[in-house]
Amino acid sequence: MIQSSPLESQPFSLMELMNTFFAILRTSFRRQLAYRAANLSGLATNLMFGIFRAWVLIALYQDRTSVNSLTIQGAITYAGLAQSVIGFLSFFHWYELMNTVYDGQVGSDLIKPLSFFSYWLGIDGGRALGSLLIRSIPLFVVYSLFNNVILPQTPLQWIAFISALLFSWLISFGWRFLVNLAAFWTPNAIGVGRFAFGLSWIFSGFFMPLVLLPDWLANFSRLTPFGASVYIPIQIFIGNIQGGDLVKGLLIQVIWILILFTLDHFMMKLGIKRLVIQGG
Amino acid sequence: MRRSLKLLLRLLRIQVRSQLQYPASFILEVLSSALTLGFFFLTFALTFTRFNQIGRWTLGEVAFVWGITEFSFGIMDMLFNGFDYDAFGPMVRRGHFDQLLLRPVNITLQVLGSRLVLRRLGKILEGVVIFGFGLSQIEITWTLAKVLYLPILSLSQVIFFGSLFIIGATTTYWTMERLEILNIFTYGSSEIMSYPMHIFPRALRMVFTFVVPAIFLSYYPAVFILSKPDPLNAPKFVYFSAPLIACAFLFLALRFWRFGVRNYKSTGS
Numbered sequence: 001m002i003q004s005s006p007l008e009s010q011p012f013s014l015m016e017l018m019n020t021f022f023a024i025l026r027t028s029f030r031r032q033l034a035y036r037a038a039n040l041s042g043l044a045t046n047l048m049f050g051i052f053r054a055w056v057l058i059a060l061y062q063d064r065t066s067v068n069s070l071t072i073q074g075a076i077t078y079a080g081l082a083q084s085v086i087g088f089l090s091f092f093h094w095y096e097l098m099n100t101v102y103d104g105q106v107g108s109d110l111i112k113p114l115s116f117f118s119y120w121l122g123i124d125g126g127r128a129l130g131s132l133l134i135r136s137i138p139l140f141v142v143y144s145l146f147n148n149v150i151l152p153q154t155p156l157q158w159i160a161f162i163s164a165l166l167f168s169w170l171i172s173f174g175w176r177f178l179v180n181l182a183a184f185w186t187p188n189a190i191g192v193g194r195f196a197f198g199l200s201w202i203f204s205g206f207f208m209p210l211v212l213l214p215d216w217l218a219n220f221s222r223l224t225p226f227g228a229s230v231y232i233p234i235q236i237f238i239g240n241i242q243g244g245d246l247v248k249g250l251l252i253q254v255i256w257i258l259i260l261f262t263l264d265h266f267m268m269k270l271g272i273k274r275l276v277i278q279g280g
Numbered sequence: 281m282r283r284s285l286k287l288l289l290r291l292l293r294i295q296v297r298s299q300l301q302y303p304a305s306f307i308l309e310v311l312s313s314a315l316t317l318g319f320f321f322l323t324f325a326l327t328f329t330r331f332n333q334i335g336r337w338t339l340g341e342v343a344f345v346w347g348i349t350e351f352s353f354g355i356m357d358m359l360f361n362g363f364d365y366d367a368f369g370p371m372v373r374r375g376h377f378d379q380l381l382l383r384p385v386n387i388t389l390q391v392l393g394s395r396l397v398l399r400r401l402g403k404i405l406e407g408v409v410i411f412g413f414g415l416s417q418i419e420i421t422w423t424l425a426k427v428l429y430l431p432i433l434s435l436s437q438v439i440f441f442g443s444l445f446i447i448g449a450t451t452t453y454w455t456m457e458r459l460e461i462l463n464i465f466t467y468g469s470s471e472i473m474s475y476p477m478h479i480f481p482r483a484l485r486m487v488f489t490f491v492v493p494a495i496f497l498s499y500y501p502a503v504f505i506l507s508k509p510d511p512l513n514a515p516k517f518v519y520f521s522a523p524l525i526a527c528a529f530l531f532l533a534l535r536f537w538r539f540g541v542r543n544y545k546s547t548g549s
Binding site: 037038040041042044045048049051052055056058059060061062064067068188191194195198199201202207208212213214217 | 305308309312313315316319320323324326327328329330331333334335457459460461463464468471472475479480481484
């Protein structure tokens with residue numbers, strides 16, 4: 001009989017694993033809240049860029065009230081919301097995991113009782129939650145003082161929006177985890193990251209609302225994980241997708257989460273097999 | 281002076297050589313950064329087809345200011361990267377800056393020579409392409425004054441953005457870490473300068489006129505070169521103020537920098 005490795009046979013109950021997961025999440029959450037100056041300064045920057053983008057849209061709309069079913073008020077809300085979720089999703093800048101591969105920290109992370117994937121999910125979950133509370137929400141509140149924004153009208157719309165936002169984070173995490181795994185293969189994973197995060201920038205609709213793009217490009221972007229992660233929650237928030245389309249939107253998100261998480265696990269196994277950690 | 285210049289060139293040459301060690305990967309990085317950055321403009325251009333105007337400017341006219349701003353910012357970000365507060369913060373924190381202070385060479389020169397990011401050729405290339413696209417879309421009645429002003433304008437922008445970086449780096453002496461809020465003035469300026477600036481509300485314009493004089497380096501010169509009407513009704517001499525404003529701003533930035541160096545206290549060990 002083949003002896004399984006001592007790691008896999010350690011008898012941790014699901015309960016214990018869950019507790020560990022939430023402990024990691026809590027610690028990471030506290031750490032995010034600790035950087036008050038950095039959060040505040042990031043908030044001010046995103047606010048300013050949100051206001052820039054809103055005024056570009058206002059100038060483009062000129063006298064028109066609605067373009068391709070996006071009203072000017074919807075567009076203004078879009079610009080503010082997109083900037084509000086940047087820190088929360090952290091879609092365009094995340095190199096934490098690859099740094100641990102290069103500095104060797106990954107070695108001790110891999111022998112933790114929690115799987116490598118869950119460990120990072122916990123870390124990023126705490127970060128995202130902290131960022132949401134201290135940065136995203138205040139940012140949007142302040143933004144709405146300067147601009148005329150649309151809010152969800154029904155409790156159901158709020159629930160749909162919050163679920164979509166949660167899914168967005170999971171998609172973003174799945175993508176960032178995958179990109180960071182490149183560090184197991186190449187010493188220049190930062191270059192891979194820059195390119196990959198460039199892709200998420202382009203197709204996510206952060207810069208311009210996707211509906212304002214030509215239909216072929218908008219339709220394509222919506223199907224990518226990037227469009228699915230930013231565009232869908234915002235569209236739900238401003239009430240532009242409802243009923244069947246809303247369900248379809250959430251479904252696309254769930255499909256992307258499944259695809260990305262499967263890929264993550266598959267590549268993670270391959271990557272860990274290749275990993276050589278130097279002693280010392 | 282000659283010795284310093286020679287030293288600066290040598291410092292920069294080392295940087296270039298080290299970054300060209302892997303030519304294939306270098307070219308790929310330049311092209312991929314040009315493409316991703318270019319996609320911003322492409323997205324704007326595609327969105328523009330639904331509207332056909334922004335503040336009564338055409339797409340070609342926006343491309344003109346957008347391209348020249350990207351080009352100048354790219355040049356600056358390549359040459360002045362030693363002052364990039366993203367990199368300068370860690371340099372101060374880890375004590376590398378203390379090492380530089382010990383050397384018998386001008387400190388400003390050493391920081392300037394400490395980093396040259398060749399990768400920025402991507403942004404420069406992207407700026408050239410957008411600018412070229414802009415020129416192909418509009419008809420400018422060229423006069424000698426305009427032909428001469430164009431390179432001066434770009435150089436002024438380089439100096440202006442460089443001054444912003446120097447100011448950003450100087451704040452690091454006190455804060456010890458990069459403050460994202462500075463991005464409002466650096467990247468914010470370059471963003472706001474890429475559009476016809478009269479579209480922004482008065483309060484925002486005032487900030488980018490009197491706090492950071494960005495408007496003198498993009499909007500007013502463009503009004504002159506593109507012969508556009510100016511809804512802001514500024515006096516004509518303002519159109520030509522770009523080099524003056526840039527040099528004055530650099531002077532102030534360097535004063536602030538020297539003040540920072542003099543008051544710098546090391547973090548120790």
